[in-house]
Amino acid sequence: MLAFAFRKVLTLVGTMIGIAALTFVITNVAPGDPARLVAGPNATEDMVTTIRTEYGLDKSLPEQFVVYMGDLVTGDLGQSIVTTRPVLEEVLRYAPATLELVFVAMALGIIVGVPMGMLSAVYKDGPIDHATRIFSISGVALPAFWFGIILQLTFAVDLGWLPVSGRLPLVTRPPETVTGLLLVDSLLAGRLDTFWTSLRHIILPAIVLSFPCLASILRVNRAEMIEVLQSDYIVAARAHGIASFRIVAIYALKNALLPTLAMIGLRFGWMLGSTVLVETVFDWPGIGLYAVSSALSSDFKPVIGVTLVIGFFFIVANTLVDLAYAWIDPRLRSA
Amino acid sequence: MTGPLLDIQNYRLDISTFDGPVHVLKDINLTVNRGETLGIVGESGSGKTVLVRSVLGIGPKASKVVEGKIAFDGQDITALPEKDWTKIRGIRISMIFQDPMTYLNPLFTIGQQISDVIAAHEKAAGHGVSSKAARRARTEDLLDQVGLPNPAMLFDQYPHQLSGGMRQRVLIAMALSGKPDLLIADEPTTALDVTVQAQVLDLINSLVEKLNLTVIMISHDIGAIATIAKRCAVMYKGEIVEQGLTADILSAPKHEYTRRLLAAVPDIDTAAAKVAAEPAVGTSPKPGVLLEAIGLRKVYRSQSGTEVTAVDSINLSVATGEIFGVVGESGSGKSTLARMLLRLIEPTSGDIIFDGKNISGLTGEPLRLMRRHMQFVFQNPHSALNGRHTIGDAIGEPLRIQTNMSRRDIEVRVEALLDIVQLPKMFKYRYPHELSGGQKQRICIARAIALNPRLLILDEPTSALDISVQAQVLDFLQELRAELDLTYVFISHNLAVIRQICDRTIVMKRGVIVEQGETERLFLSPQHEYTRALIESGRKTSRAANLSASAGSQ
Numbered sequence: 001m002l003a004f005a006f007r008k009v010l011t012l013v014g015t016m017i018g019i020a021a022l023t024f025v026i027t028n029v030a031p032g033d034p035a036r037l038v039a040g041p042n043a044t045e046d047m048v049t050t051i052r053t054e055y056g057l058d059k060s061l062p063e064q065f066v067v068y069m070g071d072l073v074t075g076d077l078g079q080s081i082v083t084t085r086p087v088l089e090e091v092l093r094y095a096p097a098t099l100e101l102v103f104v105a106m107a108l109g110i111i112v113g114v115p116m117g118m119l120s121a122v123y124k125d126g127p128i129d130h131a132t133r134i135f136s137i138s139g140v141a142l143p144a145f146w147f148g149i150i151l152q153l154t155f156a157v158d159l160g161w162l163p164v165s166g167r168l169p170l171v172t173r174p175p176e177t178v179t180g181l182l183l184v185d186s187l188l189a190g191r192l193d194t195f196w197t198s199l200r201h202i203i204l205p206a207i208v209l210s211f212p213c214l215a216s217i218l219r220v221n222r223a224e225m226i227e228v229l230q231s232d233y234i235v236a237a238r239a240h241g242i243a244s245f246r247i248v249a250i251y252a253l254k255n256a257l258l259p260t261l262a263m264i265g266l267r268f269g270w271m272l273g274s275t276v277l278v279e280t281v282f283d284w285p286g287i288g289l290y291a292v293s294s295a296l297s298s299d300f301k302p303v304i305g306v307t308l309v310i311g312f313f314f315i316v317a318n319t320l321v322d323l324a325y326a327w328i329d330p331r332l333r334s335a
Numbered sequence: 336m337t338g339p340l341l342d343i344q345n346y347r348l349d350i351s352t353f354d355g356p357v358h359v360l361k362d363i364n365l366t367v368n369r370g371e372t373l374g375i376v377g378e379s380g381s382g383k384t385v386l387v388r389s390v391l392g393i394g395p396k397a398s399k400v401v402e403g404k405i406a407f408d409g410q411d412i413t414a415l416p417e418k419d420w421t422k423i424r425g426i427r428i429s430m431i432f433q434d435p436m437t438y439l440n441p442l443f444t445i446g447q448q449i450s451d452v453i454a455a456h457e458k459a460a461g462h463g464v465s466s467k468a469a470r471r472a473r474t475e476d477l478l479d480q481v482g483l484p485n486p487a488m489l490f491d492q493y494p495h496q497l498s499g500g501m502r503q504r505v506l507i508a509m510a511l512s513g514k515p516d517l518l519i520a521d522e523p524t525t526a527l528d529v530t531v532q533a534q535v536l537d538l539i540n541s542l543v544e545k546l547n548l549t550v551i552m553i554s555h556d557i558g559a560i561a562t563i564a565k566r567c568a569v570m571y572k573g574e575i576v577e578q579g580l581t582a583d584i585l586s587a588p589k590h591e592y593t594r595r596l597l598a599a600v601p602d603i604d605t606a607a608a609k610v611a612a613e614p615a616v617g618t619s620p621k622p623g624v625l626l627e628a629i630g631l632r633k634v635y636r637s638q639s640g641t642e643v644t645a646v647d648s649i650n651l652s653v654a655t656g657e658i659f660g661v662v663g664e665s666g667s668g669k670s671t672l673a674r675m676l677l678r679l680i681e682p683t684s685g686d687i688i689f690d691g692k693n694i695s696g697l698t699g700e701p702l703r704l705m706r707r708h709m710q711f712v713f714q715n716p717h718s719a720l721n722g723r724h725t726i727g728d729a730i731g732e733p734l735r736i737q738t739n740m741s742r743r744d745i746e747v748r749v750e751a752l753l754d755i756v757q758l759p760k761m762f763k764y765r766y767p768h769e770l771s772g773g774q775k776q777r778i779c780i781a782r783a784i785a786l787n788p789r790l791l792i793l794d795e796p797t798s799a800l801d802i803s804v805q806a807q808v809l810d811f812l813q814e815l816r817a818e819l820d821l822t823y824v825f826i827s828h829n830l831a832v833i834r835q836i837c838d839r840t841i842v843m844k845r846g847v848i849v850e851q852g853e854t855e856r857l858f859l860s861p862q863h864e865y866t867r868a869l870i871e872s873g874r875k876t877s878r879a880a881n882l883s884a885s886a887g888s889q
Contacts, residue, residue: 232437238393239432240452240509241425241459244417254442329442330493 004326004333012319017069019311023304024068028061037298077308078301080294087305091287095309096180097167098279098286102271104183104202105210110264113214114253117221117260122248124226132218139215144274148208148281155204163201165283172197205282209274213267220263224256231255258329265321269314338409339366340517340549341390345403348385350395359385359398361573367517367551372543374564374581375553376596378801379772382573383553387519390551391428392420408516421459425452426513433522435502439494446490449474449509456513477508482538499665500531507538511546518542520552524559528664528828533872536562555801557600561585569593599806601831603858603873624688625822626653626676626709626790631685633671633846645671647846649685653790658816658823660837660854662830662869668846669826673792676824677709678702690789707737710783714795716775720767726753726778727763733785752781755818757811773804777811784819792824797832809836830873834858842866 035052036043043051052058056067071078077087120132156164167182168174174182175189183202186194228234229252237247275288283289287306294302326332348360360382367373377383388394390405392415404413407428415423432438440448450470457464465473471490478486481504494502503523510518520539524532540563543550554560560567561581568578569590576590588594631649636642646668653659663669674680676687678694687695694705710733713719720729730752731745740748750760756777767775776796783791796812797805813836816823827833833840834854841851842865850863861867 232432232434233440235388235393236430236432236438236506236509237440239391239424239430240455241421241423241429241513242451242455243421243458246451246455251440251443255440330444331441331495 005323008319008322012315015315016312019308019315020069020072021065023307023311024065027300027304028064037300072308077305080302081299082294082297087302090290090302091305091309094285094287094290097182097284098272098275098288099313100181100183101202101205101209101275101278101284101286102268103181104206105213105271106264106268108206108210109214109217109267113217114221114257114260117218118225118248118253118256120218120222121225121229121256129222132222136215136218139211139218142211144208144212144277145281147211148205148278151204151208152281162204165281167201167285168194168198205278205284208281209271209278212274213271216267217260217263221256221260224259225252228252228255254328258325261321261324261328265318268317269310272310272313340369340408341365341367341551342406343386343390343403344406346386346389346405347401347403348389348394348398349401350385350398352397356399358401359395359573360389363403363575365568365575365578367549369516369549370543370547371566372550372552372564374560374567375551375570376555376557376560376567377553377570378555378596378803380572381570383570384521386570387430387521387551387553390517390519391424391430392417393424421455425510425515426456426459427515428517428519429510429513429515430519430521431503431506431510431523434526435499435506436494436526438506439502441494444491444493445478445497445505446471446474449477449505449512452509452512473512474508477512478505480511481505481508481542483508498531499527500534503527503531503535504538507535507542511542514546515548517549517551520550522554522556523552525554525556529830530664530868530872532559539563557585557596557802569596595803599803601806601809601829601835603831603834603870623655624652625655625690626824627651627686627688628672628676629686629688631672631675631687632683633668633675633680634683645846646675646682649848651841651848651851653822653824655789655822656816656820657838658825658836660833660840661824661826661843662828662833662840663843664828664869666845667843669843670794671846672843673711673794673824673826677706677711677792679711704737707733707786708788709790709792710786710788712776712779712783712791712793712796715799716772716779717767717799719779720775722767724766725763726765726767726770729767729778730763730782730785733782737786748785752785755784755815756781771804772800773807776800776804776808780812780815784815784821787819788821790822790824792826794826795828796825798827798829805832812836830858830870842869 033048035048035055035057039048039051049058056064059067075088077091079085080087080090083090116132116135120129123129152164155162163169172194175185175191175194178185178188182198183195186192186198225248229248234247234252237251238244242251275284275286276292277288278284279286279288280292287309291303291306294300294306343363343365346360346363347358349356350359351357363386365373375383375386385394385398389398389400390407390412392412400413404411406412407423412423439445443451450467450473453470453473454464464470475486475490478489483489483501483504489497489501489505494505497505507523518539523539524535527535536559539550539552542548543563550563552560552564564581566579567581567584568575569584569592570576571590571592577584577588577593584593585597588597628649628651631646632644633646634642634644649672651659661669661672671680675682678687678697682695685695686693689705689709694702697705720726724732727746727749730749734740734745734748746763749763753760753762758774758777758781762770762774762778767778770778776799780791780796793812797808800808809832812823815821825833825837837854839852840854840857841848842857842863843849844865850857850861850866857866858870861870
């Protein structure tokens with residue numbers, strides 16, 4: 001198991017290098033001269049040249065690549081042109097908000113999606129099954145920005161139950177930063193009211209972000225459960241007199257969970273990417289919003305930084321999924 | 336305590352399908368007395384599994400009892416509500432299954448699975464679940480009882496770490512955990528090797544005596560039934576066509592189907608009236624060596640670095656026109672060998688010489704062209720055909736890949752091939768699921784001979800088929816060989832089949848050849864101890880031996 005974990009971590013490092021190389025290629029393939037872009041439309045040729053030297057853009061591509069990778073290793077993601085602050089610092093400041101949103105959305109997806117998939121499979125072709133299938137199809141089909149706006153209009157504007165956007169009201173003093181996750185920090189600081197406020201803020205964006213993910217978890221889990229429930233060992237478990245609930249919830253679920261886990265890993269990366277939309281709709285101060293505002297002001301270093309960070313989290317999530325696979329399935333451990 | 340333990344009367348069961356109800360069981364009358372072992376023989380689709388599963392209340396979902404009832408120990412269990420079943424299932428009636436791999440949950444340890452069953456029984460009995468340690472002790476007891484070594488270690492192992500025979504013993508232990516009155520054994524030996532089959536049957540026999548069990552054993556193998564059941568019933572198309580003492584049925588079958596079934600069982604103790612007495616002398620001008628393997632070896636390396644030698648320094652030569660048998664138990668390396676001969680698996684070292692040409696170094700186009708001369712027929716025809724392709728597509732595929740024949744010509748050739756395998760031309764429009772197992776295997780053979788190959792490698796071509804179908808396919812293979820001047824490498828674990836059709840045979844064990852020679856000589860005077868053991872355990876379940884044995888004891 002340790003050797004397995006070690007191999008997985010090595011793969012992680014390799015993939016990370018790949019992503020870094022890919023972002024480098026993309027920025028250099030993209031049309032436009034970054035130096036001229038930075039200098040602005042009214043800059044003289046001299047200013048462009050100065051900037052080019054300053055950013056190391058006058059060197060050959062391989063040289064630039066070495067410098068770029070070297071900077072990455074030392075944690076230097078460059079500087080934002082707009083704020084003139086290190087990108088790493090800014091990304092680290094915005095990342096917890098995004099992670100908090102993604103975690104809550106993912107938890108929602110799993111907690112609702114897995115049991116609904118199970119129910120749907122057990123009562124296959126019954127009313128419950130049909131209802132969840134309609135639900136899951138709409139989950140995959142609804143565009144996030146539209147769904148987000150509809151939720152805002154209904155629950156925030158019309159009914160006034162929940163706040164429209166943001167993470168915390170301006171007047172609320174945020175709790176002392178420990179993890180950066182408001183829900184956790186407010187609990188750690190013992191401030192239940194802040195916890196409650198931030199929970200109310202996160203509900204709508206988390207629902208919007210989790211809905212497609214929930215739907216696909218549900219569908220995969222349903223399909224797998226149906227297949228597993230027909231397998232020989234389930235027949236055997238019934239014949240041996242094991243209670244139906246235990247068969248479904250433990251014997252079958254553990255087997256059905258394997259493909260569902262793979263889906264969860266993929267959806268995690270997808271969610272990180274989708275935060276760009278959802279954060280914009282809900283004005284959520286995370287890396288998605290940061291990337292959008294940087295991109296709009298042609299500030300390309302932060303965009304690369306955010307890409308790398310999202311890539312990193314995605315790979316970590318999938319490595320965890322792989323490890324969970326091995327933890328669940330003994331056949332993988334010995335292989 | 337009086338009366339039969341199980342009494343099935345006028346039982347009729349329908350399964351509703353898209354095309355209306357199918358009568359799966361028709362008017363079943365069957366009684367099983369306490370302490371008795373009853374056998375039920377029948378082919379796949381005869382309804383025997385549905386019948387015994389109904390006894391346990393785990394029949395097919397869309398089924399409906401039309402008439403009749405099943406009474407267990409005086410209690411009518413035909414329409415028992417689910418909660419009452421918990422007091423019977425696994426406790427008073429339990430069951431063991433065909434394939435011990437798929438019937439154990441792969442993600443739970445042996446110990447967890449058995450203790451769970453014990454816990455379920457204790458819960459159903461209503462006197463609380465005992466402690467983990469107590470259940471562990473009981474589990475280890477049970478594992479010990481079924482003859483498994485080192486129960487304490489087994490407890491924490493997973494199913495994939497056990498051999499087939501051990502897994503079947505685990506399933507038996509699980510079935511015994513509730514101290515059942517009635518044990519239903521559904522083809523308990525079918526998926527096991529011959530030597531292991533005999534052991535498992537012995538185990539069941541000894542448990543019957545020790546625990547005073549009543550057993551219903553179902554099987555398509557009448558030999559296995561004869562070794563343990565005094566009385567048996569023969570099922571055919573959802574009906575019991577004959578029942579009575581096993582010895583009587585074997586010696587004087589009354590129903591036509593039973594007679595056919597018995598005639599089709601290959602007998603290990605009879606030399607075949609081989610067509611192959613003259614190995615195609617007239618047909619092939621130069622009878623010589625067609626296929627040769629020299630020092631063939633395959634080593635698998637697992638990720639953790641341990642090496643497993645699946646096949647080790649095999650030397651063999653197959654003469655043109657002969658049927659060359661390869662016999663051995665699962666894990667003996669016979670399938671690996673077969674696949675290496677076709678270069679479907681790369682040998683680690685060694686040479687393969689086909690028709691005087693070394694093909695072990697061939698790659699790319701030459702290898703691809705070579706392949707048209709040697710074709711493969713797989714064990715399971717149900718999975719060897721793509722369910723989304725028509726039969727015509729399946730048979731025509733090698734022609735499309737290997738030749739430049741026009742669509743029309745392929746059509747014509749496919750029809751001719753269907754004719755050769757004695758199936759109607761119209762079958763080309765059908766899909767695999769519309770065909771029976773025997774028909775599918777004929778299709779696979781037609782596909783294999785489409786390119787007029789010289790060599791066919793048949794990997795257990797009849798193992799997945801019913802016995803009566805097996806006989807047909809074997810006959811057909813022999814005819815085909817004479818007709819098309821073919822050479823066969825025939826792989827099987829079934830010695831009776833090998834004896835029936837192979838000219839020369841090699842016996843494999845753990846990747847090496849332990850004995851080889853003329854098939855008849857191997858059977859008449861086996862030299863190696865392993866060959867003797869194989870023949871002996873094969874004989875145990877062979878019909879003739881049992882017939883004389885039970886006739887002698889009567």
